[in-house]
Amino acid sequence: MTVRVGVVGVGNIGSSHALNLARVVSGSAVSVLFDADPDRAAALAADLGARSVRTVPELFDADDVDAVLVASPDDVHAEQLLLGLPAGKPVLCEKPLATTEADARAVIDAEVGLGRRLVQLGFMRRFDPGYVQLKQELTAQGIGEPLVVHNVHRNTSAPYGLVTERTLTNMVVHELDIGRWLLDEEYASVMVVAGRPGPLTPDGQHDPILVVLRTASGVVVEVEAFANAQYGYEVVCRVTGSRGQAVMGDGSYITRSTSFSRGVDLPELWLGRFAEAYRLQLQGWVDAVQGGEPFPGATSWDGFAATVVATRAVEAYRSGGWVDVVLPPRPSLYAGPDVGPRP
């Protein structure tokens, strides 16, 4: 009855997931670990009462693995998924699905070839109580039809150096997915406005940037991204609708007054803000695995769509003008509404 999970990649985020699966999430255990660094995998395995293996296929094929979590570096996601999918086991793959459109397409093709949706993608914001509540506002009783979506995404600093393309594919990709999920429609065009660079921006790169998108129905989506904002980590999403406006800021508990200022802390990293979302995502996935039910989160198709839009955003950034976004027809495997987090 317990879901035995194999974890591919046990760096920063992978080991955090493994610990959650072993100790926080109800109904799951961690059985097998793989990492490019075999010692790292072995050490964590010892801690968790699991074992480690030397190759990705070994992990996917293991008898004591019911499901697999992939948390390896972005650029090997696709390769590992292609190796593992034939095993026919459920996979939770960290975002992004791939770093190139071709790789993303290959995964989609493989999954479609197998005829089953095996992959849930780690867009954990869909599980965040803030975004979930925001989406619930988009009704006739709430703020009405969405007209404009304004996003703010600040990182304290760019952990791997500032490359504007990566800002789009790795950071803004969250808003790209959230916009689709909030609005239940695809983007039609995208533009990137690169303005005056902040003090930590390398020559030839831009930060902050403004991404402007239009959806098929004409909703304007803005993303103000600042990867080296320095003042803290901050995510805001404001939706202006036909009847009102709703803003998802950062929930906070403590307002402190010292030295002629009253205010709240800002987290330094995303984990503090989204820890609950990560947990709910894992639990939702484990529950679906146990129950044989559809996964409640993002599918491979969602991951593919995000990659496509991010790629177009890179083009728009380079060209300075509008770039159309056109998705190929959605395979019937991915038809039907998303399930969404269960209460």
Place this chain on the structure above:
Amino acid sequence: MTVRVGVVGVGNIGSSHALNLARVVSGSAVSVLFDADPDRAAALAADLGARSVRTVPELFDADDVDAVLVASPDDVHAEQLLLGLPAGKPVLCEKPLATTEADARAVIDAEVGLGRRLVQLGFMRRFDPGYVQLKQELTAQGIGEPLVVHNVHRNTSAPYGLVTERTLTNMVVHELDIGRWLLDEEYASVMVVAGRPGPLTPDGQHDPILVVLRTASGVVVEVEAFANAQYGYEVVCRVTGSRGQAVMGDGSYITRSTSFSRGVDLPELWLGRFAEAYRLQLQGWVDAVQGGEPFPGATSWDGFAATVVATRAVEAYRSGGWVDVVLPPRPSLYAGPDVGPRP
């Protein structure tokens, strides 16, 4: 048509009032100044195109003085009012009316003897847009009948040294007046809870303190006063009613994000918070003088009542228990509803 004002006392607050009357308030001019320090009066008079005099009666009796503003030290208010009232001119007197109940009573008696309400007392919070709006909430359509009033009053530091009695008569006296004004009724009893002293509290004194009052109808009024709060100046008033709750905090324009914290500035002094209230008060008074209409602000009787309650609060502080508050019958001169700020 211009109201020529004589100003008694041109220290900190007196000179600020004089400048407002001369340059900000419409329809007023400053004609004559008096100060215990004649040089200070003469210097400001030169700036304002006014003249200075050596005695208070001279000022009250001057032909070029239509009205008088008293902003001298607290403990000479009563004496100066008694000297000046016989001149029959309108007076705006800074709070408090007096520092002892006997002195306050003497002013009341003099005014009653003259048969005219000549004095408006400087409880400028009654003109503050925040308190005005808060009072408007106390209706059947708003928060309903008031049940509990919670006040927070923080000073950054006690400018003249910390003496708990003065905290009550000079600082908490604002909340004592506001409670009466908000609730339109008198207090019935008062108690002071003196707890653990803050680090800047001299031996034998207490700071912070909690003042608890009950009105005639049973409304509980709390005042958390902290004269050496250090973190800034802050005034909050929260009214819990039979249908809801309204809080008057400090309006603020700027929210700043730096160094992992998001917040707003707190003013260092009361002037920043209540500058508009001071202005509206002056203008309301000048307008009433010009129009021969009743003053829109606090009367001598209001000042007297505040002094009485403050005196009882001092007793309660000393005794540690409840002290009844009983006002003598209100002279018919002060009958009728307050006029209040005009829109």
Place this chain on the structure above:
Amino acid sequence: MTVRVGVVGVGNIGSSHALNLARVVSGSAVSVLFDADPDRAAALAADLGARSVRTVPELFDADDVDAVLVASPDDVHAEQLLLGLPAGKPVLCEKPLATTEADARAVIDAEVGLGRRLVQLGFMRRFDPGYVQLKQELTAQGIGEPLVVHNVHRNTSAPYGLVTERTLTNMVVHELDIGRWLLDEEYASVMVVAGRPGPLTPDGQHDPILVVLRTASGVVVEVEAFANAQYGYEVVCRVTGSRGQAVMGDGSYITRSTSFSRGVDLPELWLGRFAEAYRLQLQGWVDAVQGGEPFPGATSWDGFAATVVATRAVEAYRSGGWVDVVLPPRPSLYAGPDVGPRP
């Protein structure tokens, strides 16, 4: 390795706990249920794959019960604990420990007689991230030494009718515990100010009320309780310290603008506010059971102390004056610092 939990009382809160243990908390299962209504127990047991029993001792003694959660009505907590403690199994008991001081004392005596701390009491606010963060502010680097603690506790309505004594023993008891936990010291005296009754208050009862306490070191603790506040559920805790002030309000995600008003939702019930605290509490307890470690939450002694203070508060309410609070010496079983929630 899985902790098999028996649940005593499966009404509102008991069934919620049972579902959490079965489906949300990692490492736990629900094996046996008891309820005064055997049909209710049997129905839930069927849902959870558990079984139900007809008596409390049967449940405590069952071989397939490793630990027991007590969520029956307040007034049978003590009786059931006395029946069950001899089984020597860990117990998580909903607050309060008992409704009379004598009953609370009997539980303490029984536990001391057994020589082991078996009971964790359900003061789940100690697990709430808001309170946890608030406590972290009480340092020399934060707001300094605590001087005044102001609590606001509003219930939308009193679910079982308004009886002021119950307001104190069942509702304010949360703040009584939190004050001890925040300040790490005992109360020295308590007073209750009963003011003007709100519109839903029965004759002879009072609501809202103001509870004022002083701790051994002189910290003033206020609790403004309003059991029929109608406008929503709200919990605020503001600590004024020697260097600043910290306020724990209600965290919120969505600010909505419609019809000339901008604001946030207030939850209707406490569950919305404290769901996470309940979960963390359960998980902390299960983990401690599995690991044979000290429980991270409130002990029986904490429950006893809360009962004593609540009893004194009732007396103070009746007498209108100060009532001293004196705890008997703390048994050595309860010596040592609290463990507190683990990160």
Place this chain on the structure above:
Amino acid sequence: MTVRVGVVGVGNIGSSHALNLARVVSGSAVSVLFDADPDRAAALAADLGARSVRTVPELFDADDVDAVLVASPDDVHAEQLLLGLPAGKPVLCEKPLATTEADARAVIDAEVGLGRRLVQLGFMRRFDPGYVQLKQELTAQGIGEPLVVHNVHRNTSAPYGLVTERTLTNMVVHELDIGRWLLDEEYASVMVVAGRPGPLTPDGQHDPILVVLRTASGVVVEVEAFANAQYGYEVVCRVTGSRGQAVMGDGSYITRSTSFSRGVDLPELWLGRFAEAYRLQLQGWVDAVQGGEPFPGATSWDGFAATVVATRAVEAYRSGGWVDVVLPPRPSLYAGPDVGPRP
């Protein structure tokens, strides 16, 4: 010594200004009125103890007029200024300076021809304490160098019908001016993104719209404008800088809790938000007139620049692409820094 003001146009805003000048602003009086509707002018003149005239030149030339305030409909501003400027008297003209670039240019040429700056333009936001404080944040000690400016401008409804061009020239023109004033530099290009229309938008028009500008130094300025937002009036300006971020929202005094919601009121019209700014602007102008000093507010050149940018915005709206903004050389008359509001 009193400044006698003639007022051209006494509709909504003109009569409000006239009343302020007569009764609120210190040092001013209203002497002569003109309106296209002579009865309206005569009626207000009777109220204020002034007189009315039948032509604009009569008013400008009158011996009892020291200065003129123009508050007529937008499209006659330029014509009236051209008629009146030869009189050589100071003018406070409501924004916009003109509704076409040619008209705006004609005023500039006339003023330059006279060799004196006679006109202050009514961009009263420069006097708003919120914007003043926001500008003060743009320092090395504050949020550093400005990088992105995000504006939100919501009107409850479009009072004269929704025409997107007018949204730009009459509504967004405020942000166009504020951006120049905040950043102390000119715009280099502008684009308008017209998305999904709200429910009250006539066919062929767009609302909401997103205006994106780039300044000479590369600062990105966004304006999210919604003329029929329905939910209330709201103005927000957020500046992201090299060291942090500052947001000017709407100051508010009262937070109200009723019916499971806690929030603040939004004003229905701009007057509630900017009343103080209007007052400060008038007073600053009167003071400058009395003192023979440079006006502290916007000049004709500022008005001209705003008209140019608004015109380019209209073009960008129509073309869907970027439109360059190029101002002609600034006449030496307008050289030197702005004076700005005096404390």
